[in-house]
Amino acid sequence: MSGSLFSSTLTLAAGAVLVCAVAVLWLSSVRAVIRVVAVQGIALGLVAMVLGVHVGDAGLIATAAVVLGVKGVAVPMLLGKAGGAGALARERRPLVNVPASLVASAVLIVLAFATARGVAGFVGTTAGALVPVGVATLLIGFFVLVARRRPIFQMVGLLLVDNGIALVAFLGTAGVPFLIELGVSLDILLGVVVLMVLAQRLRSEFGELDLDELQELHD
Amino acid sequence: MVLLLILILPLAGGAAIAAGRGRPSAGWLGWLGVAANGAGLALGIWVAIRVVRAGPLIGAGGLLRADALSAFMVVVIGTVALLASWLGIRTLALELAAGQATRARATTYGVLVQAFIASMLLAVLAANVGVLWVSVEATTVVTTFLVGHRRTKGALEASWKYIVICSVGIALAFLGTVLVYLAALHAGGHSAGALDWTSLMANARHLDPSVLRLGFALLVLGYGTKVGLAPMHSWLPDAHSQAPAPISALMSGVLLTVAFYAILRFKAVTDLALGPQFSRALLVGVALLSLAVAASLLLTQRDYKRMLAYHSIEHMGLIALGAAAGIPLAIAAVLLHILGHGLAKSVLFLTSGEIMAAEGTSQIDGVRTLLARRPALGGVFGVGLVALLGLPPFSLFSSELLMARAEFQVGLGWAAIVAIVAMVVIFVAVVGHARHMLLGPSSASEPLAPPPRWVAAPLVGGLVVCGLIGVFAWPLASLLQAAAHVVTS
Numbered sequence: 001m002s003g004s005l006f007s008s009t010l011t012l013a014a015g016a017v018l019v020c021a022v023a024v025l026w027l028s029s030v031r032a033v034i035r036v037v038a039v040q041g042i043a044l045g046l047v048a049m050v051l052g053v054h055v056g057d058a059g060l061i062a063t064a065a066v067v068l069g070v071k072g073v074a075v076p077m078l079l080g081k082a083g084g085a086g087a088l089a090r091e092r093r094p095l096v097n098v099p100a101s102l103v104a105s106a107v108l109i110v111l112a113f114a115t116a117r118g119v120a121g122f123v124g125t126t127a128g129a130l131v132p133v134g135v136a137t138l139l140i141g142f143f144v145l146v147a148r149r150r151p152i153f154q155m156v157g158l159l160l161v162d163n164g165i166a167l168v169a170f171l172g173t174a175g176v177p178f179l180i181e182l183g184v185s186l187d188i189l190l191g192v193v194v195l196m197v198l199a200q201r202l203r204s205e206f207g208e209l210d211l212d213e214l215q216e217l218h219d
Numbered sequence: 220m221v222l223l224l225i226l227i228l229p230l231a232g233g234a235a236i237a238a239g240r241g242r243p244s245a246g247w248l249g250w251l252g253v254a255a256n257g258a259g260l261a262l263g264i265w266v267a268i269r270v271v272r273a274g275p276l277i278g279a280g281g282l283l284r285a286d287a288l289s290a291f292m293v294v295v296i297g298t299v300a301l302l303a304s305w306l307g308i309r310t311l312a313l314e315l316a317a318g319q320a321t322r323a324r325a326t327t328y329g330v331l332v333q334a335f336i337a338s339m340l341l342a343v344l345a346a347n348v349g350v351l352w353v354s355v356e357a358t359t360v361v362t363t364f365l366v367g368h369r370r371t372k373g374a375l376e377a378s379w380k381y382i383v384i385c386s387v388g389i390a391l392a393f394l395g396t397v398l399v400y401l402a403a404l405h406a407g408g409h410s411a412g413a414l415d416w417t418s419l420m421a422n423a424r425h426l427d428p429s430v431l432r433l434g435f436a437l438l439v440l441g442y443g444t445k446v447g448l449a450p451m452h453s454w455l456p457d458a459h460s461q462a463p464a465p466i467s468a469l470m471s472g473v474l475l476t477v478a479f480y481a482i483l484r485f486k487a488v489t490d491l492a493l494g495p496q497f498s499r500a501l502l503v504g505v506a507l508l509s510l511a512v513a514a515s516l517l518l519t520q521r522d523y524k525r526m527l528a529y530h531s532i533e534h535m536g537l538i539a540l541g542a543a544a545g546i547p548l549a550i551a552a553v554l555l556h557i558l559g560h561g562l563a564k565s566v567l568f569l570t571s572g573e574i575m576a577a578e579g580t581s582q583i584d585g586v587r588t589l590l591a592r593r594p595a596l597g598g599v600f601g602v603g604l605v606a607l608l609g610l611p612p613f614s615l616f617s618s619e620l621l622m623a624r625a626e627f628q629v630g631l632g633w634a635a636i637v638a639i640v641a642m643v644v645i646f647v648a649v650v651g652h653a654r655h656m657l658l659g660p661s662s663a664s665e666p667l668a669p670p671p672r673w674v675a676a677p678l679v680g681g682l683v684v685c686g687l688i689g690v691f692a693w694p695l696a697s698l699l700q701a702a703a704h705v706v707t708s
Contacts, residue, residue, distance in 0.1 A: 122430055123401065138394070145387065154383055161390045169397040173404055176349055176397065177411050183353030184393070190360045191386060198367065198382065202375050214376040217457045219516055219525070 006054050007126045013050060014130045016043035017167055018109070021140040021160050025101040028094075030152055034079045037156055041071030044163050048170050051127060059178040070185045071163065075192050079155070082196045096147040104147075105140050112136035119172065127171040134171060138164030149211050151199040155192065162188055221266060222278030222285055225293060226340055228259040229300070233333030240326040249308040252333055256304050259340070260297030266290045271701050277346070284346035284417070287701035288554075292343035292480055295558050298684075299472040299565045300336045303465040305677045306569045307332060309670075310463050313576050319369070328368055328463075335361045335469065339477045349414045351481055352389070352396050355445060358474055359385045366462045366470075377454075377461035384454040388444025391437050392481070398434030399485070402426040416484055423491035432497060435489040438482065439501050445478035446535050449509040456516075459528035460581065464572020467524065468565035471531045476557045479538060483550075486542065487706035495545045502543035503634050509536030510641035517648040524571055524581045526652055527564065530607060533645055534560045540631070540638055541622035549625030550703035555695070556618035559685055563606040563615060566681040570600045573670055583652050591661030595669035599678045604653050606685050608646055613682075614689035 020040035027033050045068030052060030096104065116132040123131060141160030144153060166184075169176055176184070206213070232255030239248040267290035270276060275286040285293070311328065314320035320328075335358060342354040359382060367378035396414070403413040406425035412418050419426075444451035459467045486498045513533035520526045534556070541553040571581075573596055578586050589597035606613035619642075626635040669675065688695060 118429060119398070119401075119433070122405070122427060142387070145383070151379075158383065158386050158390070161387060165390055165394045165397065168394065169400075173397060173401045174410075176400060177414065180347070180349035180353065180414070183350065184356075187353055187356040187360060191356075191382070194360055194363050195382060198363065198375065198379055201367070201370065202379060205370075205372055205375055211379070214379070217373055217376055217380075217461070219456070219519070 006050065009050050010047060010127060011130065013043050013046040014133045014167060014171065016040070017047070017163060018133050018137050018140075021137045021164070022102070022105050024144055024153075024156055024160065025105055025140065025147075026098060028098075031080075033152070033156055034076050037079065037159055038072055038076035040160075040163055041073075041075065042068060044166055044170075045072050047167060048175060051170060051174055055174065057174065060175050063175050063178055063181045066181060066185050067166070070189055071159075071166075074189060075159065078192055078196060079152070082152070082199060094148050094153075101143070101147060104143055108139040108143060109136040112139055123172050127174075130171045131168055134164050134167030134169075136164070137167060140164075151195075151202060151211060154211065155195050155199070158195075159188075159192075220278060221262060222276060222283040222344055225259055225262050225266070226283075226337055226344065228255045228262070229333045229336040229340065231255055232304075233330045233337070236326060236329035236333065240323070249304070249311065249329060252329060253301065253304045253308070255333070256297065256300040256336065259336075260294065260301050263290065263293035263297040267294055267698050271697050278344075281415075282346055282350065283344045285344055286705045287698060288480070288483070288705040289343045291554055291558075291698055291702045292477065293340060295476065295561050296336065296339050296343065296473050298558075298681075299469060299561045302562075302565050302569065302677050302681055303468045303472070304332060304336075306468070306572070306674065307463075307465040309674050310465055310572060310576075314463075324368070328365065331361050331365050332465070332469070335365065339473060342477050343480055346416060347414050348396055348399070348416055348419065348481075348484065351484070352393055355392075355442070355478060355481060356386075356389050358477070359389060359445070362462075362466065362470065362474070365466045366458045368463050368466070369461070371461075373457075374461040377457035381454045381458040384451070385445055388441050388451055390441070391444070392441025395434045395437030395441055395485075398430055398437065399426075399488070402430040402434065405430075416488075419488045420491065423488050426488070426492045428493055431489060431492050435485055435498065436501060438485045439498075439505065442478045442481045443505055446475050446482070446539075447509075447532050448505045448535055448539060449512040449532065450505075452509065452512065452532050455532060456525045456528040459531065459568075460522060460524040464568050464575070467527075467572075468568040471528065471568060472561040472565035475531060475535055476538070476561065479535065479542075479557070482539075483542060483553075483706050486545075487708070490545065491708055499543045499545060499629075499631075502539045503631065506536045506539035506543060507634060507637055509533070509539065510638055514641040514644040514648070517645050520648070520652065521583055522581050523583050523586070523652070523656065524568070524575070526583070526649065527567055527571060530645070530649070531560075531564060533641070534564070534607075536641075537619065537622065537638060540626065540634060541618075543634070544622070544625040544629045544631055545707065546625055546629060547700070547703040547707045548628070549622060550707055551699040552618045552621035552625060554699050554702055555614060555688070555692070556622065558695075559606070559614035559618055559688065562681050562685040562688075563603055563613065566678050566685075567600065567603040567607060570596060570603060570678055573674065574600065577667075583655055586656045588657075588659040588661045590657045591659065591666065593667050593669065595675055597657050599675070599682065601653065601657050602682055604649060606682060608649060609642070612689045613685050614692075615685075617689055617692065 048064035112135040144157035232252040
C-alpha cells in the first residue's frame with residue numbers, strides 16, 4: 001500500500017469511528033443507533049486491517065478479523081435482537097437534549113485533541129497522530145453514559161468507550177498482542193450478553209424505565 | 220503443571236455441578252465444589268512453600284507465573300473460596316426450602332461461583348498484565364448474575380449499577396494498560412512479551428515517564444473502581460448488600476483485593492521508573508478519601524449488610540495507605556491485612572446471611588438481643604466485628620499496627636494520624652450499631668435453635684484462623700517477606 005493511500009484510508013476509517021460516536025448523540029431511534037454501532041465496529045476493524053496490511057503483521061490482520069466479527073457483526077446483532085423484542089425503548093427524555101449534546105461533543109473533541117497531543121507526539125507516526133480521535137470517541141462514550149437514561153443507550157455508551165480505547169490501542173501501539181485481543185473481545189461479547197439479559201429482566205420487573213427511576217437502593 | 224491444575228480444579232467443580240443438574244439428589248454435588256476448592260487451597264499452600272524455598276514457578280508455556288506474591292494471593296483466594304462455597308450449600312438449601320429459588324437457578328449459581336473463583340485465580344497467576352486485565356474483567360461478567368441472583372428489584376438495580384460502573388472503570392484500566400504497553404514498545408520491548416510483568420520490570424527504567432504517569436493514574440482509577448476506592452465506590456454498598464451472602468463474602472473478602480493486587484503490580488513498575496513519590500501521592504489521596512467516605516456513611520447506616528460493605532471501603536483505604544508507604548515492611552503488612560480482612564469479612568458476611576435468613580430483615584433496627592436469643596450466631600457476629608475493628612488478638616490488629624509504623628517511617632505520619640481518627644469514628648459507629656443488634660435481655664425464656672454444626676464450624680474456624688495468624692505470624696512470615704520483596708526493589 002502506498003504511503004498516501006495508507007494515510008488517507010486510515011484517516012477516513014478513524015474519522016468514521018468518531019462520526020459514528022457523534023451520530024449516537026444525534027439519533028433517538030434505537031434501530032438507527034444499532035446500525036451506527038455496527039458501522040463503527042466495521043470502521044474500527046478497517047483501521048486495524050489497514051494498519052496490519054501496511055506493516056504486514058499477520059497478528060494484527062487476525063485481530064482485525066476478530067474485531068470485524070465481534071464489533072461489526074455479533075454485538076450489533078445481539079443489540080438488534082433485544083431491540084426487536086422491544087426490550088429497549090427509544091430515548092424520549094434525555095437528560096441533555098440533542099442540540100446541547102452536539103455542542104458538548106464538539107467541546108469534548110477539542111478537549112481530546114488538547115490532552116492527547118502529548119501522547120500523539122510521543123508515538124510519532126502517521127497513525128499516532130490520530131490517537132486524539134480515539135480519545136474523543138472515548139469521551140463521547142462517557143458523555144452518552146451520563147446524559148442518556150435508557151438501558152440501551154448506556155450499553156451503547158459503554159461500547160463507544162471500548163471502541164475509543166481500542167482505536168487508541170491500534171493507532172498508538174498497532175494493537176495489543178493477538179491473544180490478549182481475543183480475551184478482550186470475548187469479555188466484551190459476554191458483557192453485552194449479560195447487559196442484555198439484565199435489561200430484559202429490568203423491563204419485566206419495572207416496565208419501561210429510565211435508569212434514574214431506579215431508586216430502591218440508597219443510604 | 221501445578222499452576223494449570225490450580226486453575227482447572229475450580230472449573231472441574233463447576234463442570235461437575237453442571238453435569239449433575241436435574242438429578243433429584245443433587246445436594247452432594249455442591250460438596251464436590253467445596254472439595255475442589257479445598258484441594259485448590261492445599262495446592263496453593265504447596266506452591267507457596269515451594270516458591271519461598273526455590274523461587275518463582277512458571278506454567279502453561281510461560282502464560283502462568285507464580286512468585287511469592289501470586290502464591291500468597293492464591294492462598295487467600297483459596298481460603299475464602301472454601302468458606303464461601305461451603306456456606307453456599309446452606310444458602311441454596313434455605314432458598315430451595317423457602318421456594319425462593321429453583322433447581323435450575325441453583326445450578327447456575329454453583330457453576331458461576333466456580334467460574335468466578337477460577338477467574339480470580341487466573342488474575343493472580345497470569346504472567347502477562349494483559350491477561351490479568353482480561354481475567355479481572357471476566358470476574359465482572361460472571362459476578363453480575365450472582366449479584367442479581369435473588370431477582371428482586373433491589374438486586375436487579377444493584378447488578379445493573381455494578382456492571383455499568385465496573386465496566387467503565389475496567390475500561391480505563393485497559394487504556395492504562397495500553398499506555399504502559401506503548402511505553403514498553405518504545406523502550407525496545409518485543410511486542411509479544413512486552414506486557415509480561417517481568418519484562419516490564421526489567422525495562423522499567425527505560426519507560427517514558429510522562430506516558431507511564433498517565434497510564435498509572437488511569438490504572439489506579441480503573442482498578443480502583445473494582446477495589447471500591449472512593450470516589451469510584453458507589454456500586455459497592457449496593458452490590459454487596461444485595462448479593463447472596465456467600466457472593467458478598469467472595470466479592471468483599473477477595474475480589475476487591477485481587478483488583479488491588481493489579482495496582483500493586485503496576486505500582487512496582489511505576490516506582491522503579493519514576494520513584495515512589497508519584498504513586499504515593501495518588502494512593503494517599505484515594506485512601507484518605509475512602510476512609511472519609513466510609514466513616515461518614517457508617518455513622519448513619521441502618522442496614523447491617525451495607526454496614527459491612529462500607530467497612531470494606533474503609534479497609535481498602537487502609538490497604539491503599541499502607542501500599543502508599545511502599546517499603547517492604549508496609550507491603551508485608553498490607554498483605555497480612557488482605558488475608559485478615561478476607562477471613563474476618565467473609566465470616567461476617569456469611570454470618571449476616573444466616574442472621575438475615577433467621578430474622579427476615581437486613582435492617583439494624585429489626586434485629587434485637589441477638590446474643591440472648593441466638594447465642595451462636597450473635598457470638599460469631601460479635602467476635603467477627605471485634606476482629607474487623609482491629610482489636611487483638613486478631614491479625615488485623617498486628618497488620619494495622621505495622622502499616623501505621625511503616626507510614627511513620629516514610630514520613631506519612633500525618634496520613635496515618637488522619638486514618639486513625641477515621642478508624643476511631645468508625646469504631647464508635649460500628650460498636651453502637653452492634654450493641655443495638657446484639658445486647659439486651661431476651662423476652663423469650665429459651666434461646667432459639669442454633670444453626671447446624673456443619674454451618675457453624677467453618678464460621679468459627681475462619682475466626683480461629685484469623686486469631687491464630689494474629690498471635691503466631693511465623694508460618695506466614697517468610698512468605699510475606701518474600702512477597703513484599705517481589706514488588707519493592
